[in-house]
Amino acid sequence: MARTARARQEIRRFLAIGAVQVAELDLDGEEAVLVPGPGSPPVTAGEVFVLVRRRGRPVGTLLAHVPRGADPKAVLAARAAMECPAVPVTEGGRSGKPPFASVVVATRERAGQLARALDSLLAQDHPRFEIVVVDNAPVTDETRELVERKYAERVRYVCEPVPGLAAAHNAGLAAVAGEVVAFTDDDVVADPRWLRELTAPFAADARLGCATGLILPARLTTPAQVLLESHGGFAKGFTPRTYDPARPPGDEPLFPFTAGRFGSGASMAFRTRVLREVGGFDPATGAGTAARGGDDLYCFVRVLAEGHRLHYTPYALVWHHHRETWRDLETQAYGYGAGLTAYLTAVLVNRPGLLPAFLARLPRGLAHARALTAVREAPGGGTPGDHDVRTHPWPRRLSRLQRRGMLYGPVGYLRARRALRVAARGAR
Template sequence: MKSTPLGPRPAELQVTELDLDGPDGAVLSFGPALPGGPAVRGGDVYALVRLRGRPVATVVCRVPPGKRPADAVAATARAKLGGRGPTALPGDNALGDDAPGPPEARDAGRPEGDLPRTSVVVATRERADQLARALDSLLAQDHPDFEIVVVDNAPATSATQDLVERKYGERVRYARESVPGLAMAHNRGIAVADGAVIAFTDDDVVADPHWLTALTAPFAADPGLGCATGLILPARLRTPAQILLESHGGFAKGFAAREYDPAHPPSGEPLFPFTAGSFGSGANMAFRAAALRDIGGFDPATGTGTPAMGGDDLYAFVSVLVAGHRLRYTPEALVWHHHRETWQDLKNQAYGYGAGLTAYLTAVLARHPAMLPALLRSLPRGLAHARTITAHRDAAGAAVPGGHGAQDYPWPRHLSRLERRGMLAGPIGYAKARRRVRGLPLPWDERARPQGDG
């Protein structure tokens, strides 16, 4: 067995989708990472399980040599569901152990009324190959009325503009934001967008064809909804770093739809609304355009590409709730995310998560000072909660197939230490970033500097 800097190397998992209701029984197909690739072979398989087209669970299993992969994975899925249908088990975010929520929650993604005109904003910087993969999946959406806007953030070359203009032409709009930072790029997208709803995703995802319809349907059903988020699953589990991240939670938030209403705070979340990480992630989110503009968009001193290193999505979630709007998590809105592949990527990610968390809390205080008393009351429990999360990762192991149990492949302690160091650095990073962007107008303000867009 090969070893890595973080322990024994688990076997690659083939990412697949399993439809338990296929016309000829269970149908297993390759996941989004290799469209049109070879048939699923034997070995370790990570599968999204669907019932009547809807995501309901994920399973991990080993396909024995000579056995039909669809049969092996279907048997594991049915055993997990207990033979009682898709509502048998509660949700859990760990790799291979996600299960569905109640049927009424799964109905939340069904369109009710006309779907709103939607703008999909993709911020990118010098990753044309990944961007093309994402745009191809976005152009295949079944939503009846949408546009795609690519925001080129502080580009060093013309690669992104060339890709958009030569390959996609009028099907994709191009905009440039010269100030670096994900929040700045997203704000430029808000200025360019013409949709009543603005959806955001990343250049390293593959969107399920039903993603945009499911993500925007709640806005048609609920005029008071300000934000919707969706399910993020791994597009590939090829390297140890990718498997480690996903086995300890990844980006998934489970298969049960949830609604957050500031008028009726959830009784089981005493830190609400400061636990914004439970609401969703920036690779899969949408906002009612008017609500997003009313809160001033994303804080430009947050996000990847700034000293704050993250937190732009968390800040927006909390700001929308503070403004009185509801937020809904909709697991039928699915994107497949290409996790970073190397150990150094994972180390950077751990530090950035910690920094982004405290940077976003600093941003909330700076821009919503009236929330200071509530935040101070929650701070001791919040710090204890953060320590518990990292301590749990230290103690827990990843149940990875191929004989790697908890004792063999735990979450490395030095990643938890990096995350804590990031938490200490977040407020300082936010202060530095805020000084850099001080005085810049909002892109949709009439005084905004001119920008190139197509």
């Protein structure tokens, strides 16, 4: 009875969450420049989630209220000046010519979203790149027809009949010619400098095997989108960082197994040779399989385990269209939990030599898992750089689903492997 009442209260709280505007504010120059987020209307009175830039580069976010009748730019610029003070902007990989790059976009029956993503990718300022669209287990010709009709010679089309995001990514990996291969999703809008910023670090560091970038919300119009972003969303902060297996970070006692800290699949790139050498993505992981997820995290760990560095840069930005409904959040919470333990299972199955290191970290790992799935009340801590202000409590229902997903993940991975073997026998 108490659980039912608590669940109803959580739903009421959820439905009461209001929409938040999304905007960008560039403080470079004598006068700040305020523009709406991608696809958003001009900023008016109300709550605003703001990406703050300096010299065009992302340096932080803030959540601010614009009073009725006030000038949005003046209000937001004053807040940004206080909370995102001027600091030297790290040049990072901006110096030097970025390598020839390939961009892989896996998709399935979402031609409208795909077109929006492709338009942003074709507007990249990278000097030399190609785009490959992988149509995963299609049931219609919609994606192929879109690519052929609208993008012709600018985008290559590949069809991968085996369902699953990892299988689609592997099909793209096999087709690319770039020295670096970048991956993003069909539900993003890429900042014009995304590909340059994501790939340039490879030219500066011969040991770099992987790079990841910043992911921010394109819209915050539904309670589900606002709730997810108020608890951190997909972003990993605004401080560039390089993870080196030769010098394990002291503040990451579970390194390299907490791969979710390194980045996400909507903004990641690999040195093509390195990704092929580790065998690419495990096809029994990822969305579209029984494992539910973890394909990106699997590759992060595999690349680090082979001695290559991984670099996170907040300057490589994509705007992500978060899922919109409560049901979406339930699916996402369960899938995240399942993907987490599925990718760990995949790592140990494919690289059993990592088992001693994994077992040594297991006690702390279990504590980390409990913290990861804990009910997170509001208000909480957080800084504009993390934008984890926790303006809304995280529902117990979603925490329970994430824990259930964690228990299911290894089973899901083994089921996915079995399904692949059955499919391979049937294809002979």
